[in-house]
Amino acid sequence: MAETVGSPPGANWRDLGIRTLTSAVLIPAVLVDVWVGDAWFHLLVALLAVMMAHEWTNIVHERSSSQFALHAAAALCGAFLPVTHGSQTALAVISVIWVLSLALAMAQHRRLSLWVMSGVAYIGLPAMAFVILRGENQAGMLTIMWLFAVVWAADICAYFVGRVIGGPKLAPRISPKKTWAGLWGAVAGGALAGSAVAYFAGLADLVVLGLLGAALAVVEQLGDLFESALKRHYGVKDSGRLIPGHGGVLDRVDGLVAASLALAAFIIISGYIDRGNELFGR
Incomplete structure (x- = not known):
């Protein structure tokens, strides 16, 4: 996380603490809600x-x-x-x-x-x-959990790989901090998370879910760019102030929104939805 110009010493660490605390409260609550359905x-x-x-x-x-x-x-x-x-x-x-x-x-x-x-x-x-x-079954619960893991892993890997490697910018006029290295980090993170969750959940199609995770990582990054373009067009830094340390809801779910649409389209078009979502069934 880069220091903002004129920020007092330690301001970024305080902001990181707020972000971490907020995530520690919200993420378990969301996961429990997904599990309950x-x-x-x-x-x-x-x-x-x-x-x-x-x-x-x-x-x-x-x-x-x-x-x-x-x-x-x-x-x-x-x-x-x-x-x-x-x-x-x-x-x-x-x-x-x-x-x-x-x-x-x-x-x-x-x-x-x-x-x-x-x-x-x-x-x-x-x-x-x-x-x-x-949906209303365990396969649906696993689908959402898998999607969360892929998107979060892609986002985290994009951030850290982009920061460590740097290099050419992905879309400098929209999001100056995003790099091509970060995009490839997201792809790797999405593929690994997709395969790992599938393995530990006992799902059969590890290769398919790994490749799907990589593809959704790209979609997730595009969703992030879409929301960045919106904010840049209207001259706003954050979409809101609802989530302490994170900005608004749009700021947090931009990539997830895009990935959810892509995954739903894939499952429907491929026919998995008509077979009880067997891709995520055991």
Whole structure:
């Protein structure tokens, strides 16, 4: 973690302590919620997605309460409708909300930029993806745990490999600290975590899950860049201040959001979802 210009001595260490304490409290709570599943998991997804909606509309829509209502509605639809009315209904309702959001933006004389057009999908679809991936069985629980491990390992390895090796920048105009070395570190971390979790969980397809972990690591880094581009476009440092030492919810889940969508798409398109998600079954 780099020192900020003008920061008092030891400020970074205090910030690191706050980040560590926050993580020590939140991560176990989230993992327990994933393990329990059912309504508790849906409530967690809904809560995080509504928080994302709040931060997104604060940044992109200048704190518009009507846009927040639409984005929050997409969050709730993604978290609950796949269970109560099916995934197709959830997707249809989120699509209607997306159209309403665009119509409202035009009525408010807003230019239909990428950020204005993508908010509802960016919030509603990942919520839906998490609910589909978790399902109601042990395979779903392992899927989410595996995804967390891959994303966290990729993020950590990208940071440390990038700091140690340095080298050419990955996207200097968007995120000046990201390097190509960090990206390859993320790929290695994702592959190792994907294979290791699969091995210790007793899953059969170690090679497939290792390769999938490497691919999702790339997607995770792209998700991080997407959120960095959003903040750079609107001139904000953090998406919010909700999580002590970590910024906002969007700051913490950017890579996870992208990876969840990619994993859900892979499982659905490959047909694993129709076979009881056998990729993560024992």
